[in-house]
Amino acid sequence: MLFEPIIINGMQLKNRVVRSATYEAMATEDGKITDKIIKFYTRLAKGGVGLIITGHAYIQKNGIADSFQLGAYSDEHVMGLKKLTTAIHEQNTMVALQISHAGRQTVPEAIGGQTPMGPSSIEADSVFNVSPREMTVEEILKSIDAFVKAAERSKKAGFDAVQLHAAHGYLMAQFLSSHTNRRSDEWGGTPEKRMRFIIETYKKVRQAVGKIYPVLIKLSVDEGIENGITLSEAINISQTLSQLGIDAIEISGGTIADTVFMVCRGDIPIDILTSEEDLSEAEKLSEQLYSIKDNVMFKEAYWLQHAEKIKAVIKDTPLILVGGMKYPQTMERVLESKKADLISLSRALIREPNLPNEMEKGRKNPVKCSFCNRCLFETGSGSLRCYNLG
Numbered sequence: 001m002l003f004e005p006i007i008i009n010g011m012q013l014k015n016r017v018v019r020s021a022t023y024e025a026m027a028t029e030d031g032k033i034t035d036k037i038i039k040f041y042t043r044l045a046k047g048g049v050g051l052i053i054t055g056h057a058y059i060q061k062n063g064i065a066d067s068f069q070l071g072a073y074s075d076e077h078v079m080g081l082k083k084l085t086t087a088i089h090e091q092n093t094m095v096a097l098q099i100s101h102a103g104r105q106t107v108p109e110a111i112g113g114q115t116p117m118g119p120s121s122i123e124a125d126s127v128f129n130v131s132p133r134e135m136t137v138e139e140i141l142k143s144i145d146a147f148v149k150a151a152e153r154s155k156k157a158g159f160d161a162v163q164l165h166a167a168h169g170y171l172m173a174q175f176l177s178s179h180t181n182r183r184s185d186e187w188g189g190t191p192e193k194r195m196r197f198i199i200e201t202y203k204k205v206r207q208a209v210g211k212i213y214p215v216l217i218k219l220s221v222d223e224g225i226e227n228g229i230t231l232s233e234a235i236n237i238s239q240t241l242s243q244l245g246i247d248a249i250e251i252s253g254g255t256i257a258d259t260v261f262m263v264c265r266g267d268i269p270i271d272i273l274t275s276e277e278d279l280s281e282a283e284k285l286s287e288q289l290y291s292i293k294d295n296v297m298f299k300e301a302y303w304l305q306h307a308e309k310i311k312a313v314i315k316d317t318p319l320i321l322v323g324g325m326k327y328p329q330t331m332e333r334v335l336e337s338k339k340a341d342l343i344s345l346s347r348a349l350i351r352e353p354n355l356p357n358e359m360e361k362g363r364k365n366p367v368k369c370s371f372c373n374r375c376l377f378e379t380g381s382g383s384l385r386c387y388n389l390g
Helices: 035-046 075-089 137-156 171-176 196-209 231-244 279-296 304-314 328-336 347-351 355-360 374-380
Strands: 006-008 011-013 017-019 051-053 094-100 161-166 215-220 248-252 319-321 342-345
Touching (some): 011 094, 035 051, 035 075, 075 137, 137 161, 137 196, 161 171, 161 196, 171 196, 171 215, 196 215, 196 231, 215 231, 231 248, 248 304, 304 319, 328 342, 342 347, 347 374
Parallel strands (some): 017 051, 051 094, 161 215, 215 248, 248 319
Antiparallel strands (some): 006 011
16 A cells, blocks of 8 residues: 555655655755755655655744755745756656744854744743744734745745645744743634644645645644643644645654654764763763653654544545654555555655665565664754664
8 A cells, every 4th residue: 555646636646655854954055955955855756755845944034943954935946946846856756845934943043143033932942042032923924924935936846745844843833832832812822822823824825826736734743841732732733724625734743942852763862962062061961861761762653643543533634644664564554554644754764765666666674774863963063864874
């Protein structure tokens, strides 16, 4: 079933293997496409994946999360993005652009010295070490409009779909979570009002791109923090989005600021994470990281139980399952049991871009990725690649 085709609102995929969006650290300083990023995705497309979802592209200059991150905040990005989609399409692979805003999950140095903004002004976290300022209503409306414009650029550049990033603690997720959204106006205070940002954005994006253009979403189903998004809330959000006409939901969880290893269960590369700290701070951080290692150990298909409950309420809306998929047999069983409609991979494809081709030929061996997570945390000093090849 993994290699059966599927159609999502007119987008015909040759199989049900999805490359989950992953930050590449390969764009120019202002977010434009490079030859390096085209080469990276061409290799991935040649490997047989049905749908590639790019690393998140920021939709406003004050929404950048990482250095050399892909951008979609200006019409100047369209030409380069078109080169990327052309290269991927030449390999008979579909591609979606993931669009996002960092919200509080950035630092002043990345956004021209400004204070990062979010739904509410809350205490600083231990990763970004800055207390965000509360967005004005005017800023909220401008961010919604920026998502719409980025979606229009996605379509103009030849992407087959666009994915809204409402997971991992970025701005959309911040509005959904009562941990980060403590407003008492029309944009917060109740579950319905916390959903308003994402619903308004989806409706306006849909109006802009038209009925026959896939609009996907990546959604956190558990943030693992006090007052964070819970599974019961995610079920309600997913059902609402499904009823509104969202074309597919990819589920994930955790936040970059608070519970990053819920996003990527596996080993914690403590040496990398403590390398830039002074000795006393390094020892303190190291102790904190060791204290959570057992709680974030790798587990295959670690979002599967959540997927089953989400799928029950979204019914015919395709569900994309990501999170530690290791054995081809597991992927097949998940699809056959109808707990998900597509399987999304990230780290496994960083290690083995040709994995889908091999699985289609009958490979039963598990993925070679050891889930060491070095690929994800080395992007602070290099670009996305496997650091455990041998």
